Amino acid sequence: MNRSKGNNSRTVKDSNSTETEMSPNAYRLINNEEKPPDIQIGKENSWIAGVQMFVSFLLAGFGMVAASLLLDVVQHWDVFVQVPEVYILVPALLGLKGNLEMTLASRMSTHAHLGHLDKHLKPLVVGNLCLIQCQAVLVGFLAAMAAVAMGWIPRGEFDIHHAMLLCASSVLTASLASFVLGLIMIGVIVVSKKVNINPDNIATPIAASLGDLTTLALLSWIASLLFKSLGTNILLPALLIIAGAVLVPACGYVAWKNNFTKQALDEGWIPVISGMVISSTGGLILGYTVSNYKGVAVFQLVINGIGGNMAAVHASRLSTLLHTGQKEESVFSNTTKLLMLMVIPGQLIFVYTISYLKAGHTSVTPIFILIYMCAALLQVLLLLTISHYLVVWMWKLGLDPDNSAIPYLTALGDLLGTTLLGIAFHILFAIGDKDSDLGD
Template sequence: MVEALDNPTADSLEKRSSLTLGGDTKEEPEPENRLPIYTISDDKGSSSTLDMVSLNSATTSATVNGDLENNKVPDDDIQRPKKEEKWWSTLIQVAVPFFIAGIGTIGAGLVLGHVQEWDVFKNVSAIFVLVPSLSGLKGNLDMCLASRLSTQANLGKMTSVKEITTMVVGNISLVQVQAIVAAIIVAVFAIAVNAIIDQEFSINNALLLTSAAVFTATTTCFVLDFVLVSVILISHNFKMNPDNVATPLAASIGDVVSITVLSITASYLYKVLDDNIWLPCVIIGLYLLILPVWIYVVLHNIYTKPVLTTGWTPVISALFISGLGGMILDQAVDNFSGFVVFQPIVNGIGGNLVSVQASRISTMLHRGSLPGILPEGTRVWDWPWRVLFYGTQTSKIARMLLALAFTGQIVFMFAADYMYQKTITIGVAFGFAYVICSTVQVMVLLYIAHIIVHQMWKCQMDPDNSAIPYLTSLGDLLGSIFLGLAFFILALVGQEYEK
């Protein structure tokens, strides 16, 4: 008779842990502040001990067969620790998609700098509040999907076509549900903020913003999610860590697409709205009709059903945090020339890099610990120096990401300036202020990521579903604040960025 450890959690662990085979049980005390050690013994008197690194991940059940050959757990039931990645391998895997995604953030800034002269942006100012929130929503949903699938790939779960199909269908359906609901909420938020600031409300503008937001969020998520799934599968097959590749692309590649689709959709609806008021109503109605279908698919999928009921708080909270950044953008666009060009770059790069770190920490925790228990020597609250430079398991990656942020922001700053101005106009004062504010933003985000991911794990929450929305929305808010502060100081000393 076999007694298996099924879906262990922190609440089910005692100071003495055991696993029984053939009726005999051996128990060993669990040392203070260490992961439990499981002793497997049989009626012949032989035994084996396994710690959490050797057992399956906490999200699956550990199954032990009755007639084990040589009294060993089958290979399929052992989660073998992977070799540590070489620093140069990690750097290449992160840097390539980072700079590709950086091109996307530059494109997003240039698109926003161009479309701000369109009639819809001049006459419906609430759209500036909507842009950061909608871009943040798009990035959050895609990065959570990329983080979930990357973790499953690193845990060896994406091996059969059936399992992969189930994961992909469930996750894409989940993103559609979240996109429809969250896009409506973020549109209502933008409309309410604008009504309070401008002391006026227009039902036509409300319908325009809501329909454009829902169409943009669902369409861009649906298309780009298939791209992300392909990237994860290809990188996993080529023995690359999907955490390094997928999350940077998800963080920024969608910004330029979402801003472009939103601008075109809103501009078209603005032109035809007076004579076709029914059009935005039909768009909203169609998405509300299809919403139950997506919900049905998610509820009947074992990988996404729990997320549907528990994953809303971080997504909705992130919308309002990003919305605060949108309010800053709405005010800065009229006061600081060039702000709309650099704001998506600062926000996108910050969210890009912190999503890599959050996804890697989450994978490390899934692979080597149980929910509710931190690995040995790991603390939620630690000194910034240890987290960012030297002293923790993830500080090496943090140093690498900071170096990428510093180098990348210099490259992207000059590239965006040249593409926007058709010549190089960056001065020493602006360049210094820009690099300082963007680097400080990434440092703060990486430190917050360490705290949030480990605290969520300690509270038995899955960081793959909850951490990234908070981090990227904080990236939007902090990026807008720091960049706005830099522009304000430059204006005080007469060093404004001018076209």
């Protein structure tokens, strides 16, 4: 689907390859038939929508907890100990891959509402799988290069074997994870439409939940296998990197020729790279905060994950609303209320889960809960407000929010969450709620 930049019109090619102008408030099918959306987002039953979103947030949250526990195990594997750059690679690769899967989920949810899955499922599946393959492999390579640089600069030593292992592991992990998760996400959206569940409510959190766990598991397994042949067989990593280099232009060409994904291929790069830069700023703040308050680390995963997922759901719903010509005010007010109501129960579940598993380093006291919840509520309120204005602004510029909004929002979620959590811990320390884990 193509939206020409700088104006409010859309063009798509029908079966005879003729271009059709499209109103920004009425997105037509490829065969020029108009189909009203089957779910009016602003008129959904609030309780049903709330349950759908809350369940998906719980799944996403427990997925993050599972990924954290898995990381706690694999960090002691030989490859992580002997090649510490792999550990540096983890947050960058997981963040970038998560953005790709979440934008796919948002994009496919909009297509589902517009009826495209009924008549154009095959080109949608082929185009989007090729698109995320192209993006994932290239992004995986960039993430590996960043990890190599971050490991090389402090020590001043460059190890070609470590660099090859990182690049090959990252490229193969990104490719396999994108293919598997892409198929799963498309399946989730198709099934949700069949059973009359709004995919905008569940798809992006499920993508985030499965993305972190699957990508981390694959990366650890692949890196461990390649590490066993490190120093004796450099041919295999080289072949994997070459295969990735061939895959990027091949899949990019297929996505470029596909009317459903051409615009996404054109618009998707800057948001993903910009999101990485914003998240890196949050990483610098996290490093400073953790050095003073050990307990920040585990709660940072929860506050950032929940905040980012809520902003992604809001953006996905609003983008669908704009594509289908509904009034934006309804989704802003209704969705914001629903999501804000979920913050406290959702955060309480995960805070006490962390406490029960003894995964955190901070005593969960009433004053801690109060200040932590204030930080979480403020983060989500800011993210939802930013999400609304960002999506509407992109739409007016001629950009498709399904392709561009989520990477910015998840990155801002990381930045805001880390900053507000650091402030919360500083306040706790300042008012005397000190324990050994807060830095006393």
